[in-house]
Amino acid sequence: MESILRLGQSTVSVFSGLGRAVIMLMSALLHVPNFKKGYPLLVKQLYAVGSLSLIIIVVSGGFIGMVLALQGYTILVDYGAEASLGPMVALSLLRELGPVVAALLFAGRAGSSLTAEIGLMKATEQLSSMEMMAVDPLRRVIAPRFWAGFIAMPLLAAIFSMVGILGAHLVGVDWLGVDSGTFWSMMQSQVEFGKDIMNGMIKSVVFAFVVTWIAVYKGYDCEPTSEGISRATTSTVVQSSLLVLGLDFVLTALMFAR
């Protein structure tokens, strides 16, 4: 009896949370944009969410490319196929690792700070006082943060892939002695713009939507206490990471399976 009761409660809370998230996003985004007012807010958030994430993205992209090249080389050289190192690294970065790892890093670096910031605004009643002054906090606080994350993440994923390929070039060509011409030309003959690069970009756009939506919603919906903020931040990182990995499988199955 008790357990059925709890099942019902949790079902209702899951769906009402989902509903609140959709309503929040709709009311934050569906209005006529005011570029003059919105532009400085957006630039400020792009700086916080995008530019400040550059270092972690570049460093981890470089190391992931390097380690891919190292691992790939030791396996491929057994079959005398080390010329395929370029396409192997490029395809795995463009199709999978670029969008996914960039989204995970983004959730940890930027998503958590978005949630904590908005949560603290709510706890210190800044959001309510904005409403008192007839400023819609959804438009003033939520919308620029959402758009900033949505714009920044595909760019970060592209930078991640490019730096990763350069890192693989460093290890594969400069240290392990794969021929530089073969590295690029094999890559160019194997990688297709429409299939590999565009699908990777679509993936990162989807992930950007999911991660920033979760981060913004968790902050906006959190319990206005210090404990509530910490719980909201944790669940932002956990839920967006899980959702990114799950969605990645679904998207890959749709795009690349045959």
Added chain:
Amino acid sequence: MVSKKVEFIVGLFVALGLAAILALSLKVADSGFSGNGTTYQLYAKFENIGGLKVRSPIKVGGVVIGRVSDISLDSEDFTPVVTLDIFEEYDNFSEATSVSILTSGLLGEQYLGLQPGFIDESLEILQPGDYIEDTKSALVLEELIGQFLFSQGSGD
């Protein structure tokens, strides 16, 4: 108001991101948007195309002159029809040209090798949409082994 420094850094970030996308599409995936100029089509019928795929290269003496753009089955005599997309600048192949399916290396991918025929007054130049008559099919290893075993058996 946003300071100039923040605006500058954001601009740098966006420029870097766009440059990465551009570099990916131009350097990593060659000729993403436009393709390599204009092409014309020739057709060739084979008995067996082996492992030939769409986008396989077409080579003359090792130089890529086009790509396979389509592979289909003739609905009447059930033989594979391969569509060859050849770059416009190579438009001087005669009727005596032959095409064969070759393999790069022992286990490499398969490509189309074109043998340009001699050019003579009695022979016409291949026009777009023509069929190349002289074709050699892919070597299928299993058939070769089968023939070998068969000839061994009948020799006794």
